């Protein structure tokens with residue numbers, strides 16, 4: 574009986590440890606670094622290695638910009654009409670799923686001025 578409880582405690586300990594270490598493993602990125610989410614951010618992802626679970630933080634003024642999730646076509650043509658999600662808080666924290674996620678600003682002309690990023694998460 575006492576032995577059973579001990580085993581449960583050990584299993585629980587390992588579960589907690591696994592969850593905590595997975596959380597610690599996720600990286601948080603401020604998009605555009607000190608410039609925030611703004612024009613000409615399209616090259617910001619270059620050289621970074623993202624993974625599923627990482628968090629992107631978009632800082633911007635909600636009266637001037639937004640964060641809109643689109644597909645590859647929407648990204649390439651800067652067309653937000655088929656957006657799957659849109660964020661407006663000015664401080665959006667978005668957890669990446671596996672694969673490529675395309676973010677653009679849907680304000681007229683902003684995406685064309687490089688307010689767009691394609692993030693590939695392993």
Ligand SMILES: *[C@@H]1O[C@H](CO)[C@@H](O)[C@H](O)[C@H]1NC(C)=O
Pocket residue numbers: 650652653654655
């Ligand atoms: C954006 O995409 C939609 C649907 O895919 C299309 O109807 C619309 O004409 C496009 N807008 C522009 C400006 O290309």
Ligand SMILES: [Cu+2]
Pocket residue numbers: 637638639678679680683684688
């Ligand atoms: Cu914008």
